[in-house]
Amino acid sequence: MSAPQKPHMPAPPAPARQPEQATASSSPVMPDWYQQGLPHIWLPYSQMKTAPAPLAARSTHNARIQLTDGRELVDGVAAWWTACHGYNHPHIRAAVTAQLGTMPHVMFGGMVHEPALRLASRLYAMLPGDLDRVFFTDSGSVAVEVAMKMAIQYRLNTGEPKRTKMLAFKGGYHGDTLATMSVCDPEEGMHHLYGDVLAHHIIAPLPQDEDSTSAFFQLLDEHAHELTAIITEPLVQGAGGMLFHSPAVLRTLREAADRYGLLLILDEIFTGFGRTGTMFACEQANIVPDIITLSKALTGGTMALAATVARPHVFEAFLSDNADHALMHGPTFMANALACACANASLDLFETEPRLAQVAAIQAHLTEALERCRTLPGVKDVRVLGAIGVVELETIANPDALRQRFIAENVWIRPFRSIVYLTPAFTIPPDDLHTLTDAIYRVLSAEN
Numbered sequence: 001m002s003a004p005q006k007p008h009m010p011a012p013p014a015p016a017r018q019p020e021q022a023t024a025s026s027s028p029v030m031p032d033w034y035q036q037g038l039p040h041i042w043l044p045y046s047q048m049k050t051a052p053a054p055l056a057a058r059s060t061h062n063a064r065i066q067l068t069d070g071r072e073l074v075d076g077v078a079a080w081w082t083a084c085h086g087y088n089h090p091h092i093r094a095a096v097t098a099q100l101g102t103m104p105h106v107m108f109g110g111m112v113h114e115p116a117l118r119l120a121s122r123l124y125a126m127l128p129g130d131l132d133r134v135f136f137t138d139s140g141s142v143a144v145e146v147a148m149k150m151a152i153q154y155r156l157n158t159g160e161p162k163r164t165k166m167l168a169f170k171g172g173y174h175g176d177t178l179a180t181m182s183v184c185d186p187e188e189g190m191h192h193l194y195g196d197v198l199a200h201h202i203i204a205p206l207p208q209d210e211d212s213t214s215a216f217f218q219l220l221d222e223h224a225h226e227l228t229a230i231i232t233e234p235l236v237q238g239a240g241g242m243l244f245h246s247p248a249v250l251r252t253l254r255e256a257a258d259r260y261g262l263l264l265i266l267d268e269i270f271t272g273f274g275r276t277g278t279m280f281a282c283e284q285a286n287i288v289p290d291i292i293t294l295s296k297a298l299t300g301g302t303m304a305l306a307a308t309v310a311r312p313h314v315f316e317a318f319l320s321d322n323a324d325h326a327l328m329h330g331p332t333f334m335a336n337a338l339a340c341a342c343a344n345a346s347l348d349l350f351e352t353e354p355r356l357a358q359v360a361a362i363q364a365h366l367t368e369a370l371e372r373c374r375t376l377p378g379v380k381d382v383r384v385l386g387a388i389g390v391v392e393l394e395t396i397a398n399p400d401a402l403r404q405r406f407i408a409e410n411v412w413i414r415p416f417r418s419i420v421y422l423t424p425a426f427t428i429p430p431d432d433l434h435t436l437t438d439a440i441y442r443v444l445s446a447e448n
Contacts (some may be wrong), residue, residue: 063075084274084275085300087425094303110335116335116337118346132315136305141177143306148180151188163228167204167223167230169206173233179402181229206245228263233270298346369437378394402447410439413436
């Protein structure tokens with residue numbers, strides 16, 4: 001049976017002119033690929049009926065994005081927190097080019113290759129403690145799913161089939177897939193519509209003071225018999241609103257996990273690789289999780305790659321003569337050779353260039369430059385940690401409209417929930433960083 005023919009349709013008209021597409025000299029002419037392709041794209045986190053037309057990016061360099069209309073934006077979010085070395089770093093580009101000419105991909109089932117094994121050994125050497133078994137995936141959400149599967153199957157393999165629930169925290173975010181949504185904040189998060197179809201885990205407030213810590217341990221007294229693991233984002237709950245907590249919280253979680261025989265999973269997909277001022281956020285608490293998840297900056301924002309890394313006692317629970325005790329997970333593009341080459345090049349840069357010193361300099365600037373926003377009407381809080389700067393407002397009535405005002409300032413800043421935040425590339429030039437913080441102050445001043 002032949003495939004049905006699509007009806008002939010004329011090329012769609014150009015999208016309605018948006019403020020960010022205007023130029024000083026003339027109306028923009030959008031390229032053919034934009035006009036023909038836009039009607040067939042489903043954009044993330046967007047109400048497609050009302051969202052402004054997306055910008056058309058043409059090229060990138062360091063902390064800047066060039067648009068097809070000729071304008072250039074300073075990127076304040078580093079491609080969703082990934083491009084820690086800036087865009088188009090020549091060392092990463094050279095690694096991709098070399099690997100592409102040799103072997104872009106080969107299945108990782110029953111076969112391995114140098115980029116993946118070299119990367120695994122380097123991650124082991126870099127991570128704290130004895131986190132030594134690396135399972136590669138291709139996205140942060142899947143890395144967390146694998147961590148959850150490891151924690152659940154750890155109990156099944158060791159004869160504790162009733163201990164399969166997770167303890168997660170309010171304000172937390174761990175991904176958009178069905179399993180990861182079940183350990184995100186069910187009320188404040190973006191996934192509340194799915195509440196009735198998700199697995200039910202226990203969600204509690206973080207133990208940040210005497211009362212919440214007492215309640216936390218009481219909850220464990222009542223539920224430890226059904227729990228397998230505690231999962232949290234260390235120091236910063238990212239997509240939950242850039243919510244900060246102290247290293248003491250992580251030490252409390254490690255103590256609780258040890259006391260009640262639980263695994264501790266730290267989701268360092270956002271915080272890992274220098275974002276909070278140390279290579280990994282958990283280092284600031286001097287603790288080692290049982291499982292850690294990594295992604296985003298792992299490849300310097302160049303390609304999709306993620307990793308779930310476990311300690312020996314977790315891995316050993318899967319070693320058995322019973323085939324059912326194996327971890328049955330294997331993404332098609334697991335340990336993609338091109339992506340692993342990117343990640344190895346990214347780790348080279350952390351070893352040879354002063355990334356943590358650059359993060360410290362960014363933190364100093366953000367602390368000083370954003371503090372003036374604290375006096376503006378409608379500002380609830382200003383906070384900075386490493387290369388993360390946050391201005392929290394009482395409310396943001398229309399994030400899309402606020403985003404357009406930032407675009408008019410030639411910066412790419414994406415407010416969400418009630419926050420305006422910066423997570424720039426660690427290599428951002430000082431002038432571009434000033435441009436970002438000045439734009440935040442000007443736009444929020446004009447809002448009030």
